[in-house]
Amino acid sequence: MDGKYSELFGIYHVTKILFQKTIERIGKENFDYDTLLGFLEHNNSSVLEGTRRILLLHYPEKLSRNMLYEFRDLSGDYDVQTMALGVLEERKVQEDGLRKRADNVVALFTC
Numbered sequence: 001m002d003g004k005y006s007e008l009f010g011i012y013h014v015t016k017i018l019f020q021k022t023i024e025r026i027g028k029e030n031f032d033y034d035t036l037l038g039f040l041e042h043n044n045s046s047v048l049e050g051t052r053r054i055l056l057l058h059y060p061e062k063l064s065r066n067m068l069y070e071f072r073d074l075s076g077d078y079d080v081q082t083m084a085l086g087v088l089e090e091r092k093v094q095e096d097g098l099r100k101r102a103d104n105v106v107a108l109f110t111c
Helices: 003-026 033-039 045-058 065-074 078-110
Strands: none
Touching: 033 045, 045 078, 065 078
């Protein structure tokens, strides 16, 4: 890794950590879901990755399936990819459970 790349990589991580710590310090209540969605339109990759992480940590239930796929597939942050995949898998388990219960209810009424 050459010096410039190493330096930029370090700056990226410091910026990402500072952004995350700032949101944590100010508090989730001051950054609502819509405000965080606005941050996703920002071109700065550290803001983008930090925002994805905060959304996954604090608002996983509000994220659409398409957004979760985007986070999983397009994120450069392994933790964000892993969290998005985890939310997707958790939703699948919940949906499968609901389908199974619905099938059982239908079976009860058709007997």
